[in-house]
Amino acid sequence: MQNDPSWETHVGAMHDAVRARRNTGVTAFLLAALLICVLGAVAMPSGLGVLVGYQELQAQNHESAIIHFNRGLSYLNEKYPELARNEFEIALKYDETFEPAREKLDELQIPNGSSTPGALQQDRIAAALYDEARGLVNQKEWSDAITRLEQVRTLNPGYRTADVNDLLYQAYINSGKAAVAAGQIEIARERFESALAIRNTDAEIKRQRDLAVLYLEGQQAFGYNWQTAVTKLSALFQQDPNYADVKKRLYDAHIQYGDKACKEGAWALAQREYDGALALVNDPQLAQKRAQAQTICKRAPTPTPADTPVIVGTPAISGTLAPGGTPTLIALPMAESYTWVTSTARDKPCTGAGTVSGAVRDAxxxxLANVLVGYYADDIxxxxxxxxxxxQYQLTLGKDPRVLHVVLLGADGKTPLTDTLVxxxxxxxxxxxxxxxxxxxQ
Structure with missing residues (x-):
């Protein structure tokens, strides 16, 4: 049978099929590897950005966990196991993976039949801690003072409550300001929140808390959502240009957002972001990038007949704007043209709903009465x-952040005359x- 020609033909066909399957498998493997590489190249920048922002916050939390853990060890040495237990629990709130704190907590589990300190002993310990806290406040050792006062609260909540709260409020505020100066914004936010939990009537402390929130939201968006990062950091910079390193972060965010826009062919957006960065730092190399973006923006203009007047200033918007639609900006003959100045009303609280307001005037x-003003976004x-x-006019905005188009509409109430991004x-x-x-x- 082995000499049968048909058998040899069959074996040859089998070998050819095996080779074909091998070739197909190799080809599929190479295509899959190529696809993975391409997807990795696309996803890598945003993924790294998310990782960087997350790691910064995790590092701050881990540092706080170590601080509280060391305080717990100090209290163990001073024979205050109740206070030590509280510190170890706080450490785990900052970093639940911090095993040394968990091990110490396990060691401090109260055995069956043991008793907690009596009332007289609690008062004695609370008095000692309170006196120590007052001395630390006088020395402006805010963090240590907070530690002692929080321990008084934990050990004996009814001990000199008003006095403890007054000292805590003072220490929280000053510790928060010191944390901002040290660049520890997450700790600063917590300090201001704690102060407001005691006394929520101080507008300046609310402002400090809001500034810290803006910074942290901008930091979290850094690297993966440049638009949000620019929005948050710009709002912070407008209110306090000297806040922590907001100027540097905003400068970097403008450049990164501009570079991203260049890669996507959004040259007008890139030019705007480079302008924002140059307003902060005058960098010759960045100015050259900005000039290149401006040059590309000016290419391929729409031909204008000789007898058509050219509007100098803000271009009008052609067509009728349907709800939710996106208009096209072109120069229209004899259209009205407006300039505008944008600012924020800092004397109004931000409790959930914002506004766009202002006035419209002639040359x-x-x-100008009865002028229609509006806003829209991709999803609004x-x-x-x-x-x-x-x-005067006023429009109510929602709770969520976004980029809005604010427009003035013509006499027909439908044709937009000008547009600005907010x-x-x-x-x-x-x-x-x-x-x-x-x-x-005009």
């Missing part, structure tokens, strides 16, 4: 309001009340 500064339909007799930080963040003053230039 001589006179109020056009919302409008008319100016009153004094040219980086809305959200209704719970300082800077939520946006003010846009419009003035007609």
């Amino acid at each position: 001589l500064g006179r109020a 339909p056009l919302t409008t309001a008319r100016t009153n007799a004094t040219g 980086h809305y930080p959200g209704g719970l963040v300082a800077g939520c009340h946006v003010v846009i003053e419009w003035q007609r230039v």
Whole structure:
């Protein structure tokens, strides 16, 4: 049978099939490897950005866990196991994977039949801790003072409650300010939150808390959502340009957002972001990148007939804006043109709903009544309001941050005349009340 020609033919066919399957398998493997490489190259930058922001926060939390763990060890040496237990529990709240704190907690489990300290002993310990805390406050050792006062609260909540709260409030505020100066913004936010939990009527402390929240939200968005990072850090910089390292972070965010826009072919956005960075730091190399983006933006202009007047200033928007639609910006003959100034109303609280408000005036500064002002976003339909007799208008915004298009509509109430972008930080963040003053230039 082995000499049968048909058998040899069959064996040869089997070998060919095996080789074909091998070739197909190799090809499939190479294609899969190529696909993985491409996807990895696309996902890697954003993934690294998320990782960097997450690691920064984790490092701060781990540092706080170590601080509380060491305090617990000190209390064990001083024969205060109850206070030590409290410190180890706080350490695990900051970093639940911190095994040394968990091991010490296990060692401190109260055996069956043992008793907790009596009332007289609790009062004695609380008095000693309180006196020590007062001395630390006088020495401006805010963190240590907070530790002692929180231990008084834990050990004996009824001991000199008003006095303990007054000292704690003072220590929380000053410790928060010191944490901002040291760049420990997460700790600062916690300190201001703790102060407000005692006394929530201080507008300046609320402002400090809101600034810390803006910084942390910008930091969390750093590396994977440049638009949000720029929005948060810009709102913070407008309110306090000297806050921590916000100037450097905002500068970096503008550049990274601009570079991303260049890669995506959004040259106008890139130019705007480079302008934002150059307003902070005058860098010749960045100025060159900005000039390149501007040059590309000016290419391929729409031909303008000789008898058509060219509008100088803000371009008008062609067509009728349908709710939720995105208009096209082109120069229209004889259209009205406006300039505007954007700011924020810092005297209004941000409790959930922001606003866009302001006034519309003619070229001589006179109020324009019955002008339709509106805003829209990719996921928000056009919302409008008319100016009153004094040219004033106001539009209510939601709680979530986003980039909004704010427009002025023509006399027909449908045709937009001009458009500006607003980086809305959200209704719970300082800077939520946006003010846009419009003035007609033609």
